[in-house]
Each structure stands twice: as C-alpha cells, then as structure tokens.
Amino acid sequence: MKIKTKLCLSILIIAALLIPTSMAYATSPQSASHFRLQANAGWVDSGVDVEANQQLTITAYGRAITAPINVYDSSTVSGPEGQINICPNYEGAPSCAMENAPYGALVGKIGVDGDPFYIGSYLIFTPTETGDLYLAVNDLLPYYADNYGNYTIFFKK
Numbered sequence: 001m002k003i004k005t006k007l008c009l010s011i012l013i014i015a016a017l018l019i020p021t022s023m024a025y026a027t028s029p030q031s032a033s034h035f036r037l038q039a040n041a042g043w044v045d046s047g048v049d050v051e052a053n054q055q056l057t058i059t060a061y062g063r064a065i066t067a068p069i070n071v072y073d074s075s076t077v078s079g080p081e082g083q084i085n086i087c088p089n090y091e092g093a094p095s096c097a098m099e100n101a102p103y104g105a106l107v108g109k110i111g112v113d114g115d116p117f118y119i120g121s122y123l124i125f126t127p128t129e130t131g132d133l134y135l136a137v138n139d140l141l142p143y144y145a146d147n148y149g150n151y152t153i154f155f156k157k
Contacts, residue, residue: 033047033048033154034152034153034154034155035047035048035152035153036150036151036152036153037106037137039064039065039066039137039144039148039149039150039151040145040146041136041137041144042097042136042141043112043134043135044135044136045134046108046133046134046135046153046155048132048155049130049131049132049133050110050127050129050130050131050133051127051130052127052128052130053126053127054126054127054157055126055157056124056125056133056155056156057124057155057157058122058123058124058125058153058154058155059121059122059153059154059156060080060106060120060122060151060153060154061079061080062079062149063077063078063079063149063150064078064079064080064147064148064149064150064151065077065078065104065147065148066078066104066137066139066143066146067143067146067147068146076104077104078102078104079104079121080106080119080120081102081105081121082103082104082106082120082138083105084102085102085103086100086101086102086103087099087101087103087139088140093140094141094142094143095140096138096139096140097116097137097138097139097141098116098117098118098138099116101116101118101138102138103138103139104137104139105118105119105120105137106119106120106121106135106136106137106151106153107119107136107137108134108135108136109133109134110127110129110130110132110134111129111131111134112132112134114131114134116136119135135153137151
C-alpha cells in the first residue's frame with residue numbers, strides 16, 4: 001500500500017509539472033505581463049521595472065520542488081505559498097533567499113541588493129523604491145541545483 005501511494009503521488013506531481021500553468025488569472029492578458037521562474041534558478045531579474053509609489057499586483061501559479069522527493073518525501077513540493085518548513089530549518093544551515101519564510105515560497109526583492117519580501121501566490125503592494133524586480137523560489141542559496149518545476153507569474157501595474 002505504501003509503495004502504491006508513493007507511486008500515485010509521484011505521478012500526480014509529474015503531471016502537475018507538465019500541465020501548462022496558463023490557468024485563468026485575475027487580470028486580462030492585455031493588461032498583464034508574465035514571467036516563468038524556474039525553481040532551480042536562484043535570484044532572477046523578472047524584467048519588470050517597479051517604480052516607487054506605483055502599485056503592482058503579482059499573481060503566481062505552478063509547482064516547485066526544493067529537494068529530491070525520493071529522499072525527503074512530498075513535503076518538498078509546494079505552490080507559491082511555500083511549504084510547512086521555514087528556511088532555514090536546521091542549525092548551521094547556509095543562508096536562504098529569504099530567511100524565516102517557507103521553503104518553496106515565491107519571494108522577491110527590488111534591485112540586486114534589495115531586502116527580500118514574501119510574495120506567495122498573490123500580492124498587491126506599493127513599493128517605496130524604484131528598480132528591477134528580482135524573483136526566487138525560497139531555498140538554501142547553495143542548493144538550487146536539485147530543484148525543479150516552475151512558477152508562472154503575472155504582473156499588473
């Protein structure tokens with residue numbers, strides 16, 4: 001029974017990663033831009049320039065896996081909201097893209113040296129600074145190579 005459950009879970013995860021992430025979203029395609037963030041990429045410039053005091057809406061869909069399922073089980077699978085475990089979750093762990101936020105969560109920062117902030121699956125915010133919006137799947141910084149999946153992110157100014 002346990003092997004059958006793991007097999008079914010693995011099939012569901014693979015299917016979720018292969019099904020297109022162009023689901024319905026709250027903004028019309030004409031008024032939104034989008035970006036696909038690979039889970040193994042670390043911090044990436046989204047191509048979106050934010051302006052201080054200009055509201056931005058971010059909506060995200062998809063699945064990210066932050067560690068091999070065959071080693072750590074399905075708890076490493078998440079949507080943009082992240083997993084149950086908070087990064088980092090063990091003594092002596094390297095830094096995370098965003099400390100004290102869930103593993104797998106969609107996080108952002110404005111500029112290369114900006115302070116990380118939590119985005120999750122939906123965020124409306126008005127930045128206090130101008131710059132390039134960088135995005136990452138929250139994980140331990142040295143361990144992105146074993147991640148897979150992606151988030152599709154929509155932006156509306």
